[in-house]
Amino acid sequence: MEIPSSKVLTTNCLSRVFNSTVATYKYYWFISILEIYVGTETSRIKLWDIIISMIANAWYPVHYFRLSFGKNDSMYGAIKQLQVLAGIPIDANKKDIVDALRKELHRKEIKSLLRVFTLNVPFRFLRPWIDTSDDKQMVVRSQAFENVCLYALKKEENEWWIEINPAWSDYLKENYRILMDFAYWNLTLFLQTRNPNVPNIPNKLIKPEYRDSLTRQRMFWNTVIQTNGQLTCIYTGRELHVGNYDLDHFIPWSFVSHDLLWNLLPADPSINSSKSNKLPLLDVYLPGLANAHHRALCTYITLDKNKMVLEDYLSLGHTPNELANMNDVHFYEIFYQTFSPMVQIAMNMGFELWNYTFNYE
Secondary structure, three states, X not given: OOOOOOOOOOHHHHOOOOOOOOXXXXXXXXXXXXXXXXXXXXXXXXXXXXXXXXXXXXXXXXXXXXXXXXOXXXXXXXXXXXXXXXXXXXXXXXHHHHHHHHHHOOOHHHHHHHHHHHOOHXXXXXXXXXXXXXXXXXXXXXXXXXXXXXXXXEEEOXXXXXXXXXXXXXXXXXXXXXXXXXXXXXXXXXXXXXOOOOOOHHHHOOOOOOOOOOHHHHHHHHHXXXXXXXXXXXXXXXXXXXXXXXXXXXXXXXXXXXOOHHHEEEEOOOHHHHHOOOEEOXXXXXXXXXXXXXXXXXXXXXXOOOHHHHHHHHHHOOOHHHHHHOOHHHHHHHHHHHHHHHHHHHHHOOOOEEOOOOEOO
């Protein structure tokens, strides 16, 4: 992905900032600078404000999606420890995380965890503009805005700041969305190499403001229940009727990051609080899931209804009609071949196993 060029700015240097990157720090450093500068139009930014913003931006992919940042990256472990030390909920929004960490910054153990991110990335980020590994030289030369570098590093009254080069002001504001996409695109490529079997990484980097209402999927199951009568919850064995069930993501949404129909099933409303984002035992619950979907698919196909909802099943490698015409054994095999690798990968990432009568913790 290319960034907009400029006749007066060294955009060629900016385009190289993520070359030879071995950790996520530079990505989150640049993302946080952009957010703070464009959001506040403040050219002088405290180093601690950038570091706290980095943690807040990385909070969701670490806590909710459990993405690996790689062996050379200490941010993952630091974020895990900060959650315990500061008592911040794992699903907190970015503003609440920033506010909480600012209030806790006076604590020695909190500041110690964050200080590691002040040591290298502020200096190394400028290497495409200023070719030196000497931090003192980097500070001096950045203050002269050598090679039209993006910012200057300054220390005043024992407090580190960066000062955005005024020459970059209009460029950053006018191209904010493109530059954010550039940073997240490169971050996605970086994380894909460290999470090669994890699906849909681009949608696991930012906490969504809202989730899909699942109206289309609920209408499908309502139609099936109204046609066949009641449905039995595969977890509790209780009868389910239209209006008294929740739609459950069999494999947690926090792993699959999609709402495809074949991973959704009506469940007793009491299940959500205990199952949460855990993995149901396949040998216990997969037969029930497969049987419910096979029966539902056969029922829906016979009705004169909009078949677009059935297109979700195409990602299983077969058309809805082909799946409906399979015998139960073949249909179960398709589900087993789909769900078994996902469960193994999710377990490797730290997702816990679950069943209705016993919580694996």
